[in-house]
Amino acid sequence: MIEPEDTVEAETALARFEPDGPLLRLAELLSPASRIEPELLREMRLELVRDADVSIEQALWFSEFVRSRDDTAISLSVAVACVLRRRLRLRLRRGNDTDTVKAARKLMARVHAELSPVLVLEETLAWAEVFEDQVTVRSTADQLLEAFKAGRAGLGHWLARAWDGLPKAFKDSPSGKNLAQVAALRGATIEPAEASEVEASSVAYLLPRRPILLSREGSSLRLGVPRSEATHAAELPDTMPLVVDVEFERDGRQLTERVEVRPDSPPLEVGQGSLTLRCLDGTEYRLESAPSRQSDRLSTGSTLFSIEMLPAREGSCLLLRFGEPDAPAHVVIDGGPTRRVARELQRRLETDSYPPRIELLVVTHTDNDRIRGALSLLEDGEIEISDVWFNGSPHMEAEDPA
Numbered sequence: 001m002i003e004p005e006d007t008v009e010a011e012t013a014l015a016r017f018e019p020d021g022p023l024l025r026l027a028e029l030l031s032p033a034s035r036i037e038p039e040l041l042r043e044m045r046l047e048l049v050r051d052a053d054v055s056i057e058q059a060l061w062f063s064e065f066v067r068s069r070d071d072t073a074i075s076l077s078v079a080v081a082c083v084l085r086r087r088l089r090l091r092l093r094r095g096n097d098t099d100t101v102k103a104a105r106k107l108m109a110r111v112h113a114e115l116s117p118v119l120v121l122e123e124t125l126a127w128a129e130v131f132e133d134q135v136t137v138r139s140t141a142d143q144l145l146e147a148f149k150a151g152r153a154g155l156g157h158w159l160a161r162a163w164d165g166l167p168k169a170f171k172d173s174p175s176g177k178n179l180a181q182v183a184a185l186r187g188a189t190i191e192p193a194e195a196s197e198v199e200a201s202s203v204a205y206l207l208p209r210r211p212i213l214l215s216r217e218g219s220s221l222r223l224g225v226p227r228s229e230a231t232h233a234a235e236l237p238d239t240m241p242l243v244v245d246v247e248f249e250r251d252g253r254q255l256t257e258r259v260e261v262r263p264d265s266p267p268l269e270v271g272q273g274s275l276t277l278r279c280l281d282g283t284e285y286r287l288e289s290a291p292s293r294q295s296d297r298l299s300t301g302s303t304l305f306s307i308e309m310l311p312a313r314e315g316s317c318l319l320l321r322f323g324e325p326d327a328p329a330h331v332v333i334d335g336g337p338t339r340r341v342a343r344e345l346q347r348r349l350e351t352d353s354y355p356p357r358i359e360l361l362v363v364t365h366t367d368n369d370r371i372r373g374a375l376s377l378l379e380d381g382e383i384e385i386s387d388v389w390f391n392g393s394p395h396m397e398a399e400d401p402a
Contacts, residue, residue, distance in 0.1 A: 022052035032126030160186035233325035312336030315369035335373030
């Protein structure tokens with residue numbers, strides 16, 4: 001996330017150069033580029049900044065505007081690129097150099113025709129921001145979300161790297177808000193949101209799950225409590241911030257409130273009847289009437305039992321948890337059709353304990369939609385598996401009648 005001081009620092013650095021001088025004009029025209037190679041730098045100067053000599057290329061290459069450089073390319077700092085793109089927008093609004101800016105976009109598209117598709121998309125978004133093309137921004141956000149849901153390799157890591165420089169209109173779109181959760185999961189710092197504004201309906205089922213403890217006593221519900229105060233346990237998709245919808249009846253009315261889960265979350269008055277916790281991925285936990293005795297607390301013997309169907313596309317993978325909420329045992333039924341399912345299963349197991357462990361792996365039959373992920377678990381050897389049930393001869397033999 002670009003902080004105000006980053007923008008001030010970028011503007012201070014740019015102010016050291018002549019506003020309409022060749023160096024800044026060249027930098028502005030290059031600012032939508034995801035990377036600037038010598039070829040792009042040379043052609044942009046020769047075709048569109050013709051009053052500059054070759055020395056300006058070296059000046060920009062080694063300038064303080066650059067975030068990273070190697071023998072093949074440079075990248076501008078995110079804050080500098082954002083300020084320069086804003087200047088290009090102002091030029092277009094005033095009608096200054098419109099043909100030059102359009103020519104720069106066309107030139108960049110030609111030179112970068114063979115660039116990685118996600119880097120081309122990054123540049124498409126940058127130019128759409130310059131030309132204030134909201135339709136392209138939103139459609140590109142939709143396209144990226146569908147690519148992520150389809151399992152496009154490396155997209156999450158690219159999104160985290162590029163997040164700071166993406167247009168505000170992208171981040172504010174419905175698809176952008178879903179992608180913000182993916183970026184945050186990969187390490188990007190996203191704009192803080194109120195609980196009611198969290199949007200993850202399209203990606204929640206793909207996010208790892210975070211265990212939480214809660215306390216239900218009398219008419220009061222508290223989320224994110226320490227174990228010594230807990231009466232129940234649940235698992236939520238790991239959104240930023242962590243939220244859950246609570247459905248309950250109070251004063252004869254059926255209510256739904258979205259609650260942020262944090263250690264200092266205030267108690268929610270939910271009445272004495274049963275209630276439902278609805279996660280953003282559709283998982284539900286139903287809590288019956290509130291426990292009335294101290295001995296009902298989770299820390300004195302309550303146990304966990306949950307069944308989760310992992311995203312396995314055309315296959316199947318079920319994860320059963322049972323036992324102590326802070327150290328549950330696991331049964332896995334089938335492993336889905338891909339190694340990706342096995343990796344997702346491992347992430348879930350590691351949230352419960354480390355090293356991850358499965359007490360029982362059940363393989364119902366040998367079709368690829370059930371067994372490929374299970375084979376990955378066995379081949380990788382990173383998860384301890386105590387026992388495997390499989391419909392081979394040892395498990396199909398009838399007991400000796402004698």
